[in-house]
Amino acid sequence: xxxxxxxxxxxxxxxxxxxxxxxxxxxxxxxxxxxxxxxxxxxxxxxxxxxxxxxxxxxxxxxxxxxxxxxxxxxxxxxxxxxxxxxxxxxxxxxxxxxxxxxxxxxxxxxxxxxxxxxxxxxxxxxxxxxxxxxxxxxxxxxxxxxxxxxxxxxxxxxxxxxxxxxxxxxxxxxxxxxxxxxxxxxxxxxxxxxxxxxxxxxxxxxxxxxxxxxxxxxxxxxxxxxxxxxxxxxxxxxxxxxxxxxxxxxxxxxxxxxxxxxxxxxxxxxxxxxxxxxxxxxxxxxxxxxxxxxxxxxxxxxxxxxxxxxxxxxxxxxxxxxxxxxxxxxxxxxxxxxxxxxxxxxxxxxxxxxxxxxxxxxxxxxxxxxxxxxxxxxxxxxxxxxxxxxxxxxxxxxxxxxxxxxxxxxxxxxxxxxxxxxxxxxxxxxxxxxxxxxxxxxxxxxxxxxxxxxxxxxxxxxxxxxxxxxxxxxxxxxxxxxxxxxxxxxxxxxxxxxxxxxxxxxxxxxx
Numbered sequence: 001x002x003x004x005x006x007x008x009x010x011x012x013x014x015x016x017x018x019x020x021x022x023x024x025x026x027x028x029x030x031x032x033x034x035x036x037x038x039x040x041x042x043x044x045x046x047x048x049x050x051x052x053x054x055x056x057x058x059x060x061x062x063x064x065x066x067x068x069x070x071x072x073x074x075x076x077x078x079x080x081x082x083x084x085x086x087x088x089x090x091x092x093x094x095x096x097x098x099x100x101x102x103x104x105x106x107x108x109x110x111x112x113x114x115x116x117x118x119x120x121x122x123x124x125x126x127x128x129x130x131x132x133x134x135x136x137x138x139x140x141x142x143x144x145x146x147x148x149x150x151x152x153x154x155x156x157x158x159x160x161x162x163x164x165x166x167x168x169x170x171x172x173x174x175x176x177x178x179x180x181x182x183x184x185x186x187x188x189x190x191x192x193x194x195x196x197x198x199x200x201x202x203x204x205x206x207x208x209x210x211x212x213x214x215x216x217x218x219x220x221x222x223x224x225x226x227x228x229x230x231x232x233x234x235x236x237x238x239x240x241x242x243x244x245x246x247x248x249x250x251x252x253x254x255x256x257x258x259x260x261x262x263x264x265x266x267x268x269x270x271x272x273x274x275x276x277x278x279x280x281x282x283x284x285x286x287x288x289x290x291x292x293x294x295x296x297x298x299x300x301x302x303x304x305x306x307x308x309x310x311x312x313x314x315x316x317x318x319x320x321x322x323x324x325x326x327x328x329x330x331x332x333x334x335x336x337x338x339x340x341x342x343x344x345x346x347x348x349x350x351x352x353x354x355x356x357x358x359x360x361x362x363x364x365x366x367x368x369x370x371x372x373x374x375x376x377x378x379x380x381x382x383x384x385x386x387x388x389x390x391x392x393x394x395x396x397x398x399x400x401x402x403x404x405x406x407x408x409x410x411x412x413x414x415x416x417x418x419x420x421x422x423x424x425x426x427x428x429x430x431x432x433x434x435x436x437x438x439x440x441x442x443x444x445x446x447x448x449x450x451x452x453x454x455x456x457x458x459x460x461x462x463x464x465x466x467x468x469x470x471x472x473x474x475x476x477x478x479x480x481x482x483x484x485x486x487x488x489x490x491x492x493x494x495x496x497x498x499x500x501x502x503x504x505x506x507x508x509x510x511x512x
Contacts, residue, residue: 018050018051018052019051019052019053019054020052020053020111021052021053021108021111021201022053023040023053023054023055023056024043024053024054024055024056024200024201024203024204024224025055025056025204025224026056026058026062026066026221026222026223026224027204027207027210027211027220027221027222028062028065028066028069028221028222028223029065029066029069029072029073029217029218029221030069030211030216030217030218031217032204032207033056034056035056035057035058035059035062035225036059036061036062036065037057037059037061039056039057039059040054040055040056040057041054041055041057041197041225041226042054042055043055043112043197043198043199043200043201044347045111045112045114045381046113046114046343046344046345046346046347046381046382047114047334047335047343047344047381047382047383048380048381049348049380049381052111052112052201053200053201055197055200055224055225056224056225057224057225057226057229058194058223058224058225058229058230059225059229059230059233060229060233062223062225062230063192063194063223063230063233063234063237064233064237066192066221066222066223067163067165067192067234067237067239067240068239069217069218069221070163070190070191070192070218070219070221070239071162071163071190071239072218073190073216073217073218073219074160074162074163074189074190077190077216077217077218077219078216079185079188079190079215079216079219080160080188080189080190081188082188084138084139084141084186085139087138087185087186087188088134088135088136088138088139088186089135090185090213090214090215091131091132091134091135091138091182091185091186092131092132092135093213093214094131094209094210094213094215095128095129095130095131095132095135096128097209097212097213098124098127098128098131098178098206098209099125099128101205101208101209102121102124102125102128104205105124105127105174105202105205106120106121106124108201108202108205109123109124109173109174109199109201109202110335110336110343111201112173112198112199112200112201112202113170113171113172113173113198113199113299113346114299114335114343114344114345114346114381114382115172115298115299115335115343116299116335116337116340116341116342116343117335117336117337117338117340118338118340119297119298120335123172123174123175124174124175126175127174127175127178129464130175130178130179130181130182130464131178131182133182133464134182134183134185134186134484135186137183137186137481137482138186138187138485141158141482141485143155143156143157143158144156150498150499151497151498151499151501152495152496152497152498152501153496153498154493154494154495154496155493155494155496156491156492156493156494157491157492157494158187158485158489158490158491158492159188159489159490159492160187160188160189160488160489160490161187161189161241161242161265161488161489161490162189162190162240162241162242163189163190163191163192163239163240163241163242164180164184164189164190164191164192164240164241164242164243164244164488165192165194165234165235165237165240165242165243165244165264166180166181166184166191166192166193166194166244166245167194167227167231167234167235167243167244167245167246167247167255168180168193168194168195168196168244168245168246168247169196169246169247170195170196170197170198170199170346171298171299171301171302171303171346171404172298172302173195173196173199173202173203174202174206176246177193177195177202177203177206178206179479180244180246180267180479181193181220183479183484183485183488184242184244184488185215185219185220186488187485187488187489189241189242189488190218190219190220190221191219191220191221192221192222192223192234192240193220193221193222193223194222194223194224194225194230194231194234195222195224196247197224197225197226197227198346198347199346200224203222203224204222204224206222207220207222227251231255232254232258235254235255235258235259235264236258236259236261236262238262240259240262240264241264241265242264242265242266242267242487242488243255243256243259243264243265243266243267243268244266244267244268245266245267245268245269246268246269246270246303247270248270248271248402249270249271249402249427249428249473249474252268252270252475255268256268256476265487266476266477267469267475267476267477267478267479267487268475268476268477269303269430269468269469269470269474269475269477269479270303270430270470270473270474270475271303271402271404271428271430271473271474272303272304272305272307272402272428272430272431272470272474273307273308273399273400273401273402273426273427273428273430274304274305274306274307274308274428274430274431274432274433274451275306275308275309275310275422275423275432275433275449276290276291276294276306276308276309276310276432276433276435277310277413277419277423277432277433277434277435277445277449278291278309278310278311278312278315278319278435279312279315279416279419279434279435279436279438279441280312280313280314280315281436281437281438282315282435282436282437282457283435283437283457284315284318284319284322286435286457287319287435288319288322288323288326289459290306290433290435290458290459291306291309291319291323291408292323292326292327292330293459294306294433294459294460295307295406295407295408296327296330296341296342296386296406296408297341299342299343299344299345299346299405299406300342300345300386300403300404300405300406300407301345301346301404301405303430303431303474304430304431304453304460305404306408306431306433306459306460307402307403307407307408307409308399308408308409308410308411308422308423308426309323309408309409309410309411310410310411310412310413310419310422310423311410311411311412311413312412312413312414312415312419313412313413313414316410316412320369320388320390320410321369323388323408323410324369324370324388324390325370327369327370327371327385327386327387327388327408328370328371328386330342330385330386330406332375332378332383332384332385332386333375333377333378333383342386342406343383344381344382344383344384345382345383345384345405346382347382348382350382350404350405351382351384354384354403354404354405354407355384357397357398357401357403357405357407358372358387358389358398358407360396360397360398361389361392361396361397361398361409364392364396364397364398365391366389366390366391366392366396366398366409367389367390367391368387368388368389368390369388369389369390370385370386370387370388371384371385371386371387371388371406371407372385372387372389373385384405384406385406386406387405387406387407387408388408388410389407389408389409389410390409390410390411391410391411392409392410392411393411394411394422394425396409399411399425399426400425400426400427402428416441416444416445419445420445420448420449423445423449423450423451424448424449424450427472427473428470428472428473428474429449429450429451429452429470429471429472429473429474430451430452430453430469430470430471430474430475431451431452431453431454431455431460431470432446432449432451432453432454432455433454433455433458433459433460434446434449434454434455434456434457435456435457436456436457437457439456442456442457443456450471450472451470451471452467452468452469452470452471452474452475452478453467453468453469453470464480464481465480465481466480466481466483467479467480467481467483468480
């Protein structure tokens, strides 16, 4: 269950010139434009701190302009009135163009967030698949019909809602943004996207792709900027009908609260602290493979990361030591090196935050079996070794709170009831992973865990037809498949009288 020690990778990425990308402007009503106030901010490469580009610093007036454009495109433009087949054809063009520009998308995102290039190529492919998938789904959407004898036929129709405001995260911005944008556009809505301020680069290129695909002006808009000065006015804007947010739970609460006065519909995918539950009859080799992949891919910065390893006591030492040995061999380094398995964290502030969690575990008596420090060969950038912390308890911060980094915490459990109790012992409920060769127990435990999604004997393998979302502090709503259209569409019922039926007759006065 071990592998040879990995050779250290190069300490620094290839030379990256400052401001290698042009000013990342807003995209509003089919045109790129600077901020009304003229302000900008910088985005830096987390692998070395080099400034990559300046971006327009969006404020309320820029949000106003973007929402107005989206509102006009919805109220007066052709997009919501096109047939589903014609909208699907545009979505397929967008998917094709994402593939045409895939190398540029990959370069931008690897620079911007430090995602290892081998993993980023898969995520860029997934972004194209998001549009292809919904291009296939939307023409097949259908309502239900309810016949009432020979008197009535009642049927449902789905209609677009309006303007969707989207505040998206920095950990996989291209894939996660398109996961929301594709069904919103497929349904006939218009979009205002606010990318994360730490990862503005791919949103600008996506806007160029939308223009190249001949999406009508105003249907897709981008406002760069910070949460407090661009995200907040977008959340509260009276011209926005739908709010989509992916990010940290406390921010999600603010987004929902901002939209409440205008009764905005909200879909929020928030934090996670997902358990990996390994019973003593599981295949330990597969469980170790999955546990390592689930926490250390995407630099550990993923909402569905299996960040709590719960192992039945008889198998605990074997599995945890095997995971720790694999973690010690994880290749940390230049995200442009195809051998790299773990790149940098997103920025210095987050790097310090994650290190603080590791220190809190040490202070509370847990054992750091692997990692926990900056690699000695990487003195610059926001790098952290793959970290495994053993013998935590359910009251520790590292067990309860989302760390959002390459940090796995482990503790033993005694029996099935204990496993379920520990799995449910956090405020979160996004994903869960259960490993057992007793398939009846696998189902029982999956049903008993408070989670939106559960995988039995598998890591996180997505099926785009299925619902994605969490419970408790992990969010509200479901994306994926035609479940997404429950959010992105209004449902109307039409009642049709098939003949003449009795209608009460009032106001006729007294009969003669």
